[in-house]
Amino acid sequence: MKRLNKKIHVIIPNTLTHTTIMSMAGNMSLSLDLNATSFKQRKRLDSRIHEVNRVKNRFPYKIPVIVERSPREKRLPRLEKIKFLVPPEITMGQFVNTIRCKLPLPPSHSLCVVVGGRELASLAMTMCQVYSENRDQDGFLYLSYMSQDVFG
Structure with missing residues (x-):
């Protein structure tokens, strides 16, 4: 059988x-x-708030970030790890480079990172600035990534 x-x-x-x-x-x-589904859809608001508070108590000088693949992205895989604790002084460009290193992205493609599902991130801003302007009500900073053809 x-x-x-x-x-x-x-x-x-x-x-x-x-x-x-x-x-x-x-x-x-x-x-x-x-x-x-997205992290926000999988976890209830009170659970996410509790998680942010727990992380902030343990690592008070780090920024809790959730990085997920954009729903429109079809070529790039999902990140294995979507939760990041980021130093506030690094720039958005440095963090995007960290994400890019974790993805199999060919050199002919650029990586676009959208903050909160609304706007492209300014790569010159520090993570502290991005967090203070765009953090969600639960305390996480939500970023989504997608690839973009650069050279045709």
Whole structure:
């Protein structure tokens, strides 16, 4: 008898935090695709606020940043790690370079980073300036990235 291993991707509300659920039959595992939705959609507001407060107490001089792939981006993969604690004195350009190093981006493509889903980030601003102007109500700074063809 051949045993089939099937993966079913489902989107589950914020109440579940485990990435894999074993079905009652035992022959099928349900893999939750937590990357299908944004961090804000997966976590409730009070949970995000609690997480920011915990991080700020432990690392008071760091900025909590969430970096996610833009929903319109199809070529670049999602980052393995989306939560960053960033020193306030580095520039947005330095942080974008850090993100670029974590992605398989060819030299002919540029990396665009959008702050809060609304505007392109000024690469000359410090992370402290970007955070003070654009932080979310939960205390995180949300950035999304996408690739852009530069040379044709």
